[in-house]
Amino acid sequence: MQDFISPGRIVLVPGDPGYEDELAGFQTGFTQRPDAVFAARSAEDVAAAVAYAGAAGLPVGVQATGHGLPGDSEGGVLITTRRMDSVTVDARARTVRVRAGVTWRQVVEAAAPYGLAPLNGSAPGVGAVAYTLGGGLGILAREFGYAADHVRSLDVVTADGRLRHVTADGAELSDGGELFWGLLGGGANLGVVTELEIGLVPVKRLYGGALAFDGRAVDPVAALRAYEHWTATVPDALTSSFAAVPYPDVPALPPHLRGRYVVSVRVAHTGTAADGERLVAPLRGIGPVLSDSLREMPYAESRTIHSDPDFPHAYHGDSAVLSALDVDAVGELLALTGPGAPSMYVVQVNHLGGALARSRPNSVPHREGRFLVRVLGGVDGPARELLRRALATVEPWTIGRALNFAYGAAGGDGRAADGLYDPGTRKRLAGLKSQYDPANLFRRNYGGVAAVSSRG
Missing domain, CATH: 3.30.43.10 (Uridine Diphospho-n-acetylenolpyruvylglucosamine Reductase, domain 2)
Structure with missing residues (x-):
């Protein structure tokens, strides 16, 4: 050594x-x-x-x-890579260069003084580079697409130990941007990205927050049905999700959440606050509101829309990209994972479409999906089995899985890479794997993507 x-x-x-x-x-x-x-x-x-x-x-x-x-x-x-944490904003070009250890919190804070925002996700502590390599489904996704869609260039160390600067047009390479295509959507399967340059969007404020309902006072399936109908009426400038969480009765939680089964709709809208209020008005008819955090806010406060936990903890999870949202089937999923489940599960349904459906020069798959169902649960065997059963309820409408939400999916499961890519994308990625990592050095990766090389 x-x-x-x-x-x-x-x-x-x-x-x-x-x-x-x-x-x-x-x-x-x-x-x-x-x-x-x-x-x-x-x-x-x-x-x-x-x-x-x-x-x-x-x-x-x-x-x-x-x-x-x-x-x-x-x-x-x-x-x-946590020590590689520098962020450099080019306000004139509306871009930012981030090194491999940077979190989205750092990027949001660096861009805010210029009235700009990155296409970050709901949790500010997530690493920006890994998130982007897996696609990057953010809080403004229906308006602007995946974070990967906005990458300008990447610096990557491939299996031969060479540091390459890769762009969409392949100007520094002889492969016409093929490696660029594969890195954005292929996760860490082709190399270690040390830095990337990504576009920012001119968003300095938004209308957003969450409407929460008591899942014992309001029928969760009826709430989901109302949400599904509502999504057909909203513009691309509004991105939203539906969530169902049975909170434990512990002192660490706010009193209004302790021991409750909470169903909520989270919203981010870049239009005016007046338009936002008009658009969300039908959701208030779901039932009595447990809490309402909808408001106009600086983009720097967008983390409060989801208020994801910021403390380390154990979890396993997976997802299903759906061609349509069958409410009765997801209702079965909610029944399996709700308050009667033997352990705590978190279910989220993301509304897709809009800019997410547009073809871009990267390997982010399943753009035709209409909704994404995500389930998080415990890491033990029974918890994983129940999660598998829950996602089986939507199998007839499932067209694939999302790499960034395949938490722990490489843990000895031979199906680890199944559904992450459509056959065409899988075959193309396998070709890149053979070219840039023939010895499969990068085989210990997020969501079992390395299996694409041997199972393509």
Whole structure:
């Protein structure tokens, strides 16, 4: 290993002080025990780690914040990128350059003074690069599309240890942008992205928030039916989701949530507040409101729309991209995962369409999907089995799965990569895998994407 370690480079092995702390991340439900951890501070550090792994024949994993671990892992090389955290905004060009360890919170804060916003997701602590490589379904997605649709360039270390600058037109390469296409949607399957440049949008305020209802006082299926009808009436400038969460009765929660089964609709609209109020008015007819946080807000406060938990915890999850939302079928899913379930589950239904349906030069699949169902639950065997049964209720309408919401899906499940890509995209990605990573060095990846090379 000494050949790959320069003075000042941080490399940790089991038993070293700091090894356990370096592995810590947001997901606590899976265990990682790599043979070596390269704590990268630069693209050169990443290249050294990849070169070492290649020479030793070891698999490579990457971790920024640890939200999307693919499952338990033993051995290999882990590259942590949290120290690569610089953000550079070009207000004139409406772009931002982010390094591999940057979170969306950092990007939102850096862009806000210029009246600009990134296409971030609901959780500000998520790593911007990994999120984007998996597509990036954000809070303004129906108006602007996936985050991946706005990437201008990427710097990536491929399996040969080479740092490449990749653009859509392939100006720096001879492949006509094929690697660019594969990286955006293919996750970490083709290399380690050390930096990317991505477009910002001119949004400095929005109308958004959540309407929450007591799921014991309001029929959750009736609420979902009302939501499904309502989505057919809204413009692309409005992005929304429906959620159902049975909260435990614990003191850490606000009093109005403790022990309640809460169904809610979350909204983000870039039009005027008056238009927003008019558009959401039909939702108020669902029933008595438990809480109402809808308001006009600076974009920098958009994290409050979903108020995702910001503390590390254990979870397993998966998703289904749907051709249509059959409310009765999702009602069965809600019955399985509601207050009567043996453990806590979180269900979310995202309204797709709009700009998400437009073809772009990347490998983000299933753009024809109308809705996305996401289910989060516990990590033990019974919890996973119930989650599988829940998603089976919508199988007749399922056209695929979403890579960014396949939490822990590589944990020994032979079906880990099934449905992540349509056959054409899968075949094209397999060709890129053969070209850029023939030894399958990057096989320890989010959602089991590495299987695309051997199962294409």
